[in-house]
Amino acid sequence: MGRVLIVGAGGVGGVVAQKCAQFPEVFSEIVLASRTLDKCERIRRQLSRPIQIDQVDAGSSREMTALIRKHAPDVVIQVALPYQNLAIMDACVETGVSYLDTACYEPPDQARYSHTWQWKYDEPFRKQGLMAVLGCGFDPGVTNLYIAHALKNHFDEIHSVDILDCNAGQHGFAFATNFNPEINIREVTAVGRYYENGQWVETAPLSVRQTYDFPEVGPRDVYLMYHEELESLVKHIHGLKRIRFWMTFSQEYLTHLRVLQNVGMTRIDKVLHQGVEIVPLQFLKTLLPEPSALGETYSGKTCIGCLIEGVKDGRIRKVLIYNVCDHAASYREVKATAVSYTAGVPPVLGAELMLRGIWSGAGVFNVEQLDPAPFMERVGRYGLPWKERFLDDDAPTGWKA
Numbered sequence: 001m002g003r004v005l006i007v008g009a010g011g012v013g014g015v016v017a018q019k020c021a022q023f024p025e026v027f028s029e030i031v032l033a034s035r036t037l038d039k040c041e042r043i044r045r046q047l048s049r050p051i052q053i054d055q056v057d058a059g060s061s062r063e064m065t066a067l068i069r070k071h072a073p074d075v076v077i078q079v080a081l082p083y084q085n086l087a088i089m090d091a092c093v094e095t096g097v098s099y100l101d102t103a104c105y106e107p108p109d110q111a112r113y114s115h116t117w118q119w120k121y122d123e124p125f126r127k128q129g130l131m132a133v134l135g136c137g138f139d140p141g142v143t144n145l146y147i148a149h150a151l152k153n154h155f156d157e158i159h160s161v162d163i164l165d166c167n168a169g170q171h172g173f174a175f176a177t178n179f180n181p182e183i184n185i186r187e188v189t190a191v192g193r194y195y196e197n198g199q200w201v202e203t204a205p206l207s208v209r210q211t212y213d214f215p216e217v218g219p220r221d222v223y224l225m226y227h228e229e230l231e232s233l234v235k236h237i238h239g240l241k242r243i244r245f246w247m248t249f250s251q252e253y254l255t256h257l258r259v260l261q262n263v264g265m266t267r268i269d270k271v272l273h274q275g276v277e278i279v280p281l282q283f284l285k286t287l288l289p290e291p292s293a294l295g296e297t298y299s300g301k302t303c304i305g306c307l308i309e310g311v312k313d314g315r316i317r318k319v320l321i322y323n324v325c326d327h328a329a330s331y332r333e334v335k336a337t338a339v340s341y342t343a344g345v346p347p348v349l350g351a352e353l354m355l356r357g358i359w360s361g362a363g364v365f366n367v368e369q370l371d372p373a374p375f376m377e378r379v380g381r382y383g384l385p386w387k388e389r390f391l392d393d394d395a396p397t398g399w400k401a
């Protein structure tokens with residue numbers, strides 16, 4: 001039915017390729033392109049059906065334009081790094097192809113991610129009659145769709161959302177990041193930020209901690225962080241009074257991170273090392289295990305969801321919507337961790353909905369602006385079933401004192 005170009009052959013790219021290969025009736029042809037051809041080849045060897053592979057520097061819109069012209073895809077799924085989003089969107093506008101990604105653009109030299117850069121592409125995409133879907137991973141992505149689903153089906157108005165991201169798995173390495181180390185460490189070391197009563201409130205990095213009792217996982221410490229979907233959800237979910245994002249970290253991870261920060265290894269500016277300019281965080285990335293290499297030894301589960309409060313017919317209502325994903329089961333199915341699995345499945349379903357014309361429109365869209373129903377109906381079959389728990393007035397919400 002459609003030809004897909006996947007950009008990025010990392011942990012998430014591997015899952016996207018595997019999942020596209022599972023649905024030949026949707027993705028009749030698959031091209032996987034990345035900076036290192038060997039990594040595409042490694043993924044190709046794991047697949048049950050033939051795909052094409054290619055080499056590209058996706059940060060160059062000229063190279064991306066040539067790649068798109070060569071393979072003539074119907075949709076581009078961008079799962080390389082967020083730094084390349086704008087160059088790929090430029091190439092999509094130039095060649096007239098729709099676009100979908102899982103993380104919003106951030107400039108390499110500033111740890112500041114924001115949708116504003118990509119929202120500016122609304123006009124060029126509109127003019128070309130093309131669709132760009134932003135942030136269609138798990139968080140952002142599925143969590144935004146949980147909120148859109150809740151608003152459509154359970155609430156007249158949503159007042160408060162806590163997005164809760166728990167990885168209760170163990171990979172056996174002393175220190176490793178679950179997705180790209182550079183992007184992960186930039187995100188985790190950033191100032192915390194949440195939205196309350198019309199204002200953004202800043203907190204020192206990882207300084208706010210609470211305990212949440214996750215379904216199927218149990219109580220875990222969660223830390224307040226800024227995350228990109230807060231920006232788009234505040235814009236698109238009217239009536240929202242508060243939204244926060246929380247993530248779990250092990251003490252082992254936090255101790256290593258503190259030491260790395262203290263010695264300057266997480267810096268993103270250039271330093272002179274033996275006459276050569278290097279960025280310490282990029283050097284650290286070279287030393288750390290690649291996310292795609294963690295799966296084999298991983299055990300345990302992830303639980304990611306949204307605790308949503310609001311009103312329905314004048315009464316307060318609370319609901320928790322969540323998914324639980326098992327690391328070992330993900331590895332058995334697609335040779336990846338549950339973190340790569342939860343991030344890599346949603347863009348494939350998003351691309352299917354675009355190819356089928358179920359999600360349609362011209363311009364740039366965050367996923368909460370699209371109809372959640374077709375996504376929520378299918379996502380279980382794709383491997384990410386969801387549950388919702390209605391919490392009566394006095395039912396515990398999961399927060400622990």
Ligand SMILES: NC(=O)c1ccc[n+]([C@@H]2O[C@H](COP(=O)([O-])OP(=O)(O)OC[C@H]3O[C@@H](n4cnc5c(N)ncnc54)[C@H](OP(=O)(O)O)[C@@H]3O)[C@@H](O)[C@H]2O)c1
Pocket residue numbers: 007008009010011012013033034035036039056057058059079080081082084102103135136137138139140141178179180181183290291292339340342343
């Ligand atoms: N929304 C979500 O839920 C969610 C969750 C996790 C991750 N993500 C996003 O998914 C993306 C991929 O994460 P990951 O864990 O798969 O990272 P990863 O394993 O580091 O993979 C990144 C891939 O992109 C390739 N790449 C980097 N720069 C490139 C360039 N200039 N041109 C072409 N390819 C390039 C890398 O190639 P080399 O190996 O040759 O460097 C690598 O294959 C990230 O943007 C991340 O933010 C989203």
